[in-house]
Amino acid sequence: MNAEEFLDTINKKENHTAVEDMQNVMNIISNVKQQGDAALKSYTKDFDRVDIENFKVPEKILDDSLNSLSGEERQALAHITGRIKEYQESIKYSDIDNDEFKYVYRPLEKVGIYIPGGTALYPSSVLMTVVPALIAGVKEIHVVTPTFNTNNMTFGALRILGVDNVYTVGGAQAVAALAYGTETIPKVDKIVGPGNKFVALAKKLVFGDVGIDMIAGPSEILLYVDDTADPAHIAYDIFAQAEHDVNARTFLLSESTDTIDRVDKEIERLIESLDRKEIVKESLQNNHYKIADTRERLIKIINEISPEHVSIQHQDSAEIISDIHYAGAVFEGTYSPEAAGDYAAGPSHVLPTDGTGRFSHGLNVNDFLTSHAVINLKKETFDEIAEDAKLLAAKEGLSAHYESLNIRTE
Amino acid sequence: MNAEEFLDTINKKENHTAVEDMQNVMNIISNVKQQGDAALKSYTKDFDRVDIENFKVPEKILDDSLNSLSGEERQALAHITGRIKEYQESIKYSDIDNDEFKYVYRPLEKVGIYIPGGTALYPSSVLMTVVPALIAGVKEIHVVTPTFNTNNMTFGALRILGVDNVYTVGGAQAVAALAYGTETIPKVDKIVGPGNKFVALAKKLVFGDVGIDMIAGPSEILLYVDDTADPAHIAYDIFAQAEHDVNARTFLLSESTDTIDRVDKEIERLIESLDRKEIVKESLQNNHYKIADTRERLIKIINEISPEHVSIQHQDSAEIISDIHYAGAVFEGTYSPEAAGDYAAGPSHVLPTDGTGRFSHGLNVNDFLTSHAVINLKKETFDEIAEDAKLLAAKEGLSAHYESLNIRTE
Structure with a gap:
C-alpha cells in the first residue's frame, strides 16, 4: 500500500480498552488497598496458580540463583551492565547554577520496578530498568515479578546488581501494592517497567498517587530499507519483533516495491525454520504492513505513528534520520539491529509504543531523578520586578499577593 | 505541634477522590468523544451558563483585547515574558552526540494549554505556560479557557505571545476535547496547565492517550523561618497562599516557638484588613499548621511532604536548602517571596502539589520536548556485544532475536 492508504488503515484501528478490564483492575487495586498482603495472596493463587506464604524472596534464594549462573552468563551480565552504565551516565542531567536561579536534580527515594515473568525469564529487563535507577542514585529499589522458580537468571541478575527487595507478585495487584503499600511491600514514589495489559491499566489508574514511566502496549518496529540492506537481515528483524506477541506490529517501508x-x-523462505513460527505467522497475518511511497511521505508516516523502534537500513540513513522527530528509539545501519538494542547496546529497551513517543520517551536515568528550581533574588532584582508583579496581582484580584510584594518594597 | 505530631496528623488526612466525581468526569469524556462540539455546547450551557455558538475566539476579539490593555499593562507583560524566556532558555536541554549514541530532543508538535477562567482572569498563567512552550519550539499551541468576556487581559496576553488558537471552553469537557478532538478543537499530543478538580480528574483519565504535565491539587506553601525574618512579611506570605482557596494549605516551621x-x-493584627479575609480565615482554620522542632526533624518534614512552595527565610538558608531533596520550588530569603515566583521571577508557577514533587517537577520548557536515542554501532562494537546479546536472547527463548544478531556475525 502507499502512505495514504496506510494512514487510513491505521487510523481506523483504534485501540479501545474494554470497560470490563478497567473495572476488574479498579477492583483489584481497591482490594489490595484494603486487604494488603491477603489480597495479594488470593490474586496470586487465582491468576498465577501459586500458593505464596511470603512474597519477599529470601536472601538465600537470590544467592543460590546467582551461584547457579555459569561463568559465561555472569560475564555477559557484567559486560552489558557496564555498557548500560556508561551510556546512562553520558546522558544524566547535572545541576544548573545561574546566580539567582539554581535548578537541581535529586534521585527519587523509593522506586518500584516491574519485571515480567510468568513462564519466561527476562534478565535483560532487569538490567535495562535497575541499572538506570542505580546510576540515578535511587536509595531503595523494590522489584516485583511473577517469577516463582527458585533458581533463575532474573534473581541472579538482581543479586549481581545488589537489589535485596524482590517480591514474587505480578499483575495489577503488584502495581497496586507498590502504589499504596501492604504489610510486606512498601509504598514507593514511582513505578516503572514493562508488563502486560493489566499492568498497563493498573499503572494508568495509580498515576498521580505515584509517578509512572509510561503505559506500554504491544511492541512494534518500523524498518525503512533500500537495496543496500540484506533482505535476510530484514526478514529476521521483522521476525524478532513478531515473535514477541501476536499483537506485535511490524512496518516495512521502502521507496521501492522491488x-x-x-x-x-x-520471509517466505525463512519463516518455517523459526522456533516460534506460529506466533510469528499470526502476528504477520494481522499486524504486518508494507508501504512503498516517496521519501517525504514515508518520513511523514514515521513522525505520525512514532513507532517504538525505527530501524533505518538505507544508504541515506543520516539524511532520513535528521527528519525523524518522533520515535521510541532509532537504530541506524546494518550493525544496529533492534535486537542489539534489546540486549546490549546501552539505551533501555523500555520504550514508548503506539504513538506515545510523540509526547514521551524511553526509560532512562533521568526518569529516576526529580528536580526543582531554587530562587534567590537580590534586592535589586526584586525591586526591578515588584511593580509588574503587583500590577498582575491586582489585576487577578489577589490582594494578599499584592501586599506580600508591597511590604518588601517599603 | 512538633514534627512527629504533624506527620501523624497529615498522614491521617488522606485525599479520597469521590467515586461519583470520577464517574461524572468519565461520562463527560465519553460524551465529548462521541458528540464533539455538540457535547461542548451542552456542558458549557449547563456548567458555565453561557450559550456559545463558536468556541474559537475570532482574531478581532484577540486584537481588541490587546488594544484594551494600558501601556503599563503591556509593558509589564513584555517585561515578565522576557524574564521567563531567559530563565527557560537557561535550563533547556541540548542534543548529546557521543559517537555511536546520539540523544536528541524535539519540540512537541501540538500542545493544549488549559488557562483557568470563570469569574477571574489569570494572565500570569498564560505567560507561565505559553512562554515555555514557545521556547521549546512547539509548532501548534491550542488554548482552552472558560473566559467569556470579550475584552480581557487573558486574551490580550495570548495575543501578545502570538497564540491564535483560543477556545472558550473549560472544565473536564475542554480536556476531553483536546485529548480526542472535536469539529472545532484538534486532538493534541500533550495537555498542560492548572485547573480545578474536574480538570485534574479529566487529565488523569486521558493520560496515556495524550501526555499531561501533572495532576494538581490545592496550592500550598511551607515557610521555614527564624527571627531574621520580619513576622509581617511571613504573615502576608501565609495570607497570599490562603487567599487562593479554602483548601489551600500553609505550613509554618521554626526551630523556635517564640x-x-x-x-x-x-496574622491576628493584619487578617481583618484583607480583601479576601473570609477565604483566608476558613483556610487558616482548616489547613494551617504550626510546627516547632529541631532542624533535622523539620527538614525531614519538608522531604516527606514535598510542598509545592518552600520558602526559607532563615539565616542558615543555604545550609537548610542543601538538605532539601523534594519540593515544587524553593524560595530563598526575604526578596524571593512566593508571590514574586507566581508572577515574575522566571520559573513557571505551575508546580506539583500534595507530595507529588517527590516524583514530578514544575512545568518547564523541557516538558514541551520529547526525546529519543539514535543508535549507530560500528561493526567492531556489534561484534563485541553480539555473543552476550545472543546468550541472553537464547536464555529468554527468543530465537528470532538470536538469529537477527547471528546472521550479522557471519
Whole structure:
C-alpha cells in the first residue's frame, strides 16, 4: 500500500480498552488497598496458580540463583551492565547554577520496578530498568515479578546488581501494592517497567498517587530499507519483533516495491525454520504492513505513528534520520539491529509504543531523578520586578499577593 | 505541634477522590468523544451558563483585547515574558552526540494549554505556560479557557505571545476535547496547565492517550523561618497562599516557638484588613499548621511532604536548602517571596502539589520536548556485544532475536 492508504488503515484501528478490564483492575487495586498482603495472596493463587506464604524472596534464594549462573552468563551480565552504565551516565542531567536561579536534580527515594515473568525469564529487563535507577542514585529499589522458580537468571541478575527487595507478585495487584503499600511491600514514589495489559491499566489508574514511566502496549518496529540492506537481515528483524506477541506490529517501508518484494521472498523462505513460527505467522497475518511511497511521505508516516523502534537500513540513513522527530528509539545501519538494542547496546529497551513517543520517551536515568528550581533574588532584582508583579496581582484580584510584594518594597 | 505530631496528623488526612466525581468526569469524556462540539455546547450551557455558538475566539476579539490593555499593562507583560524566556532558555536541554549514541530532543508538535477562567482572569498563567512552550519550539499551541468576556487581559496576553488558537471552553469537557478532538478543537499530543478538580480528574483519565504535565491539587506553601525574618512579611506570605482557596494549605516551621508566636500575632493584627479575609480565615482554620522542632526533624518534614512552595527565610538558608531533596520550588530569603515566583521571577508557577514533587517537577520548557536515542554501532562494537546479546536472547527463548544478531556475525 502507499502512505495514504496506510494512514487510513491505521487510523481506523483504534485501540479501545474494554470497560470490563478497567473495572476488574479498579477492583483489584481497591482490594489490595484494603486487604494488603491477603489480597495479594488470593490474586496470586487465582491468576498465577501459586500458593505464596511470603512474597519477599529470601536472601538465600537470590544467592543460590546467582551461584547457579555459569561463568559465561555472569560475564555477559557484567559486560552489558557496564555498557548500560556508561551510556546512562553520558546522558544524566547535572545541576544548573545561574546566580539567582539554581535548578537541581535529586534521585527519587523509593522506586518500584516491574519485571515480567510468568513462564519466561527476562534478565535483560532487569538490567535495562535497575541499572538506570542505580546510576540515578535511587536509595531503595523494590522489584516485583511473577517469577516463582527458585533458581533463575532474573534473581541472579538482581543479586549481581545488589537489589535485596524482590517480591514474587505480578499483575495489577503488584502495581497496586507498590502504589499504596501492604504489610510486606512498601509504598514507593514511582513505578516503572514493562508488563502486560493489566499492568498497563493498573499503572494508568495509580498515576498521580505515584509517578509512572509510561503505559506500554504491544511492541512494534518500523524498518525503512533500500537495496543496500540484506533482505535476510530484514526478514529476521521483522521476525524478532513478531515473535514477541501476536499483537506485535511490524512496518516495512521502502521507496521501492522491488525491495519490499525481495524481503517478502526471504520471509517466505525463512519463516518455517523459526522456533516460534506460529506466533510469528499470526502476528504477520494481522499486524504486518508494507508501504512503498516517496521519501517525504514515508518520513511523514514515521513522525505520525512514532513507532517504538525505527530501524533505518538505507544508504541515506543520516539524511532520513535528521527528519525523524518522533520515535521510541532509532537504530541506524546494518550493525544496529533492534535486537542489539534489546540486549546490549546501552539505551533501555523500555520504550514508548503506539504513538506515545510523540509526547514521551524511553526509560532512562533521568526518569529516576526529580528536580526543582531554587530562587534567590537580590534586592535589586526584586525591586526591578515588584511593580509588574503587583500590577498582575491586582489585576487577578489577589490582594494578599499584592501586599506580600508591597511590604518588601517599603 | 512538633514534627512527629504533624506527620501523624497529615498522614491521617488522606485525599479520597469521590467515586461519583470520577464517574461524572468519565461520562463527560465519553460524551465529548462521541458528540464533539455538540457535547461542548451542552456542558458549557449547563456548567458555565453561557450559550456559545463558536468556541474559537475570532482574531478581532484577540486584537481588541490587546488594544484594551494600558501601556503599563503591556509593558509589564513584555517585561515578565522576557524574564521567563531567559530563565527557560537557561535550563533547556541540548542534543548529546557521543559517537555511536546520539540523544536528541524535539519540540512537541501540538500542545493544549488549559488557562483557568470563570469569574477571574489569570494572565500570569498564560505567560507561565505559553512562554515555555514557545521556547521549546512547539509548532501548534491550542488554548482552552472558560473566559467569556470579550475584552480581557487573558486574551490580550495570548495575543501578545502570538497564540491564535483560543477556545472558550473549560472544565473536564475542554480536556476531553483536546485529548480526542472535536469539529472545532484538534486532538493534541500533550495537555498542560492548572485547573480545578474536574480538570485534574479529566487529565488523569486521558493520560496515556495524550501526555499531561501533572495532576494538581490545592496550592500550598511551607515557610521555614527564624527571627531574621520580619513576622509581617511571613504573615502576608501565609495570607497570599490562603487567599487562593479554602483548601489551600500553609505550613509554618521554626526551630523556635517564640518565632511562631510572633508570626501568629502579626496574622491576628493584619487578617481583618484583607480583601479576601473570609477565604483566608476558613483556610487558616482548616489547613494551617504550626510546627516547632529541631532542624533535622523539620527538614525531614519538608522531604516527606514535598510542598509545592518552600520558602526559607532563615539565616542558615543555604545550609537548610542543601538538605532539601523534594519540593515544587524553593524560595530563598526575604526578596524571593512566593508571590514574586507566581508572577515574575522566571520559573513557571505551575508546580506539583500534595507530595507529588517527590516524583514530578514544575512545568518547564523541557516538558514541551520529547526525546529519543539514535543508535549507530560500528561493526567492531556489534561484534563485541553480539555473543552476550545472543546468550541472553537464547536464555529468554527468543530465537528470532538470536538469529537477527547471528546472521550479522557471519
